[in-house]
Amino acid sequence: MFQNIGLPGLLLIAVVVLVLFGKGKVSSLMGEVGKGITAFKKGVNDGTKEIEDAQVDKARDVTPPPVDKDKV
Numbered sequence: 001m002f003q004n005i006g007l008p009g010l011l012l013i014a015v016v017v018l019v020l021f022g023k024g025k026v027s028s029l030m031g032e033v034g035k036g037i038t039a040f041k042k043g044v045n046d047g048t049k050e051i052e053d054a055q056v057d058k059a060r061d062v063t064p065p066p067v068d069k070d071k072v
Contacts (some may be wrong), residue, residue, distance in 0.1 A: 005013075018026060 023027075
């Protein structure tokens, strides 16, 4: 459905949005979108780092499991 919008269609949509909402509202909305994207990227990077750290910690842990004295 949206495969044939093209550049003129996108420009028309942008002009209509600017007329309906105004420059200030659109710029504040884009600022919030930018902050959201930044927060999402930071969360993904933090999650990836946490997973990698857990894998490294798991690989370093060479202590044997505790022995149950009742079973020996």
